[in-house]
Amino acid sequence: MARANLTPERLFSAAAELADLHGFDSVTASAVARHFGVQPASLYSHVRDREALLDGVQRFALGELGERVSHGIAGRSGSEALHGFASANREYAQERPGAWQALQRTASTETATSPQAQRVSALTIALVRGYGLHESQYVHAARFVGAALNGFLSQSRAGAFDHQETELAQSWQAMLEALDRSLRSWPAKDAEQ
Structure with a gap:
């Protein structure tokens, strides 16, 4: 009975829940199979191996994040969109x-070209486009925003800021203000080289 209900979407959702509870490294075919009360071999008609399972979790997470980011930036531009985008990422990282x-893992070609990844990419480009940047600068600015947010969230998760007296919320706000200033002062035209 349980075997008939297995779908890739249910497997990836369950694997993401296991990752939330026990860490991403704990996601294995055996752990997901135990969750569903089936043998690991039952999963292999849906995923070829552990890497495919982890790729599926990554696409699942991209889908969830894309939904949150979409709501966070809807109807907004500039600083307001940046704050909505950043909040969506931070809340997702916490929850x-x-x-x-x-x-945070390196995406496979299949994942990088998936609709979920394309949506997150398009939303990030929409965010930076709202600052009036030249089209040639979109990717650079998007990488800049992604690196800043992911760096802050990774360092927070690792406890790198735990031994400092300054409130983390103040540092987060200061970073967003610096990002906003940087994006507002980004060259509006393609720089000639």
Whole structure:
């Protein structure tokens, strides 16, 4: 009976929940099979191996994050959109720590070209486009925003800021203000080289 209900989407969702509870490294075919009360071999008609399972969790997490980011930036531009984008990422990292960790792994070609990844990429480009940047600068600015947010969230998760007296919320706000200033002062035209 349980075997008939297995779908890739259910497997990836369950694996993401396991990652949230026990860490991303704990996600294995055996652990997911135990969750469903089936033998690991039952999963292999849906995923070829552990890497495919982890890729699926990553796409699942991208889908969830894309939904949150979409709501966070809807109808907003500039600083307001940046704050909505950043809040969506931070809340996802806090509420779904294992799924967020899946986003930090190197994406396979299949994942990088998936609709979920394309949506997150398009939303990030929409965010930076709202600052009036030249089209040639979109990717650079998007990488800049992603690196800043993921760096802060990774350092927070690792406890790197735990021994400092300054409130983390103040540092987060200061970083967002610095990002906003940087994006507002980004060259509006393609720089000639």
